[in-house]
Amino acid sequence: MNLFASVHDVTDIHQLVSSAISLKKKPYLDEQLGKHKTLGLIFLNPSLRTRLSTQKAALNLGMQVMVMNLDKEGWALETQDGVVMNGTTVEHIREAAGVMGEYCDIIGFRSFPSLVDREDDYAETIFNKFVKFCGVPVVSLESATRHPLQSLADLITIEELKKTAKPKVVLTWAPHVKPLPQAVANSFAEWMNKTDYDFVITHPKGYDLSPEFAGKAKFTNKQDEALANADFVYVKNWSSYNDYGKILTDGEGWMMTNEKLKLTNNAGVMHCLPVRRGLELSHEILDGPNSLVLNQANNRVWAAQAVLKNILLSC
Numbered sequence: 454m455n456l457f458a459s460v461h462d463v464t465d466i467h468q469l470v471s472s473a474i475s476l477k478k479k480p481y482l483d484e485q486l487g488k489h490k491t492l493g494l495i496f497l498n499p500s501l502r503t504r505l506s507t508q509k510a511a512l513n514l515g516m517q518v519m520v521m522n523l524d525k526e527g528w529a530l531e532t533q534d535g536v537v538m539n540g541t542t543v544e545h546i547r548e549a550a551g552v553m554g555e556y557c558d559i560i561g562f563r564s565f566p567s568l569v570d571r572e573d574d575y576a577e578t579i580f581n582k583f584v585k586f587c588g589v590p591v592v593s594l595e596s597a598t599r600h601p602l603q604s605l606a607d608l609i610t611i612e613e614l615k616k617t618a619k620p621k622v623v624l625t626w627a628p629h630v631k632p633l634p635q636a637v638a639n640s641f642a643e644w645m646n647k648t649d650y651d652f653v654i655t656h657p658k659g660y661d662l663s664p665e666f667a668g669k670a671k672f673t674n675k676q677d678e679a680l681a682n683a684d685f686v687y688v689k690n691w692s693s694y695n696d697y698g699k700i701l702t703d704g705e706g707w708m709m710t711n712e713k714l715k716l717t718n719n720a721g722v723m724h725c726l727p728v729r730r731g732l733e734l735s736h737e738i739l740d741g742p743n744s745l746v747l748n749q750a751n752n753r754v755w756a757a758q759a760v761l762k763n764i765l766l767s768c
């Protein structure tokens with residue numbers, strides 16, 4: 454593997470999950486593999502989990518890690534081609550990415566969508582330019598439309614905790630006060646569609662995911678119907694794809710609560726974090742025994758380590 458941008462870059466997801474679970478048991482087994490190799494972690498947007506878990510994963514593999522919040526610490530970046538740079542931008546992504554490729558063996562890159570220009574966001578213009586011009590293997594730390602390291606960690610969490618071979622997994626939309634990307638929901642759906650789980654998506658009218666990501670998932674606008682006998686409930690807000698980047702409802706009644714949990718098969722409740730308490734998810738769920746949010750956060754390390762190991766083995 455020399456690119457990890459989506460599930461489509463993975464030859465065998467079951468093997469990748471097994472590798473992550475093995476690394477969780479023996480984190481330092483491959484500590485020589487990354488010796489004298491450098492990972493650059495480049496962020497155009499904030500991060501807690503992705504930054505720290507990927508850094509820890511690289512250190513476990515013996516790599517050196519450099520982190521840069523490019524939006525705050527770098528020169529103002531130009532991403533359009535062919536423009537005369539006589540305005541506020543100082544450095545073009547062609548040179549910036551190329552330079553980073555000179556210093557790093559692998560680069561992790563985070564670039565959120567504009568939520569203004571759907572065509573541009575869904576073409577992954579900035580992420581793809583970075584990949585093209587840096588010239589070294591790239592791991593997505595969340596792009597405009599996908600968050601594959603999160604989805605891999607989510608799949609690991611379900612595989613570790615499932616009690617039946619084909620659990621019922623429900624992705625439910627949750628309320629939020631800000632328009633958020635579709636990336637986590639898209640990506641989770643894309644990875645779930647690669648499994649043989651009973652996968653259901655539920656959301657209010659107008660929040661359909663792009664068919665490219667929703668794929669073969671079952672769908673209902675009735676949250677209660679979706680939650681019936683669920684083994685895992687993944688809670689996440691996203692803004693509208695059709696009315697691009699817009700909030701269409703305050704989502705009253707869509708927050709996941711203990712009352713709704715009674716409809717499920719004592720489901721594990723998942724969220725990628727950060728989460729808005731009392732808005733997306735109730736305090737009682739987050740503080741209760743069904744919450745899996747820390748399991749997911751823990752598995753971010755092993756997901757990243759399995760991906761970095763795979764790339765190091767192909768370098």
Ligand code: CP
Binds near residue numbers: 502503595603
């Ligand atoms: N879940 C996740 O990606 O968290 P951060 O944005 O804090 O990295």
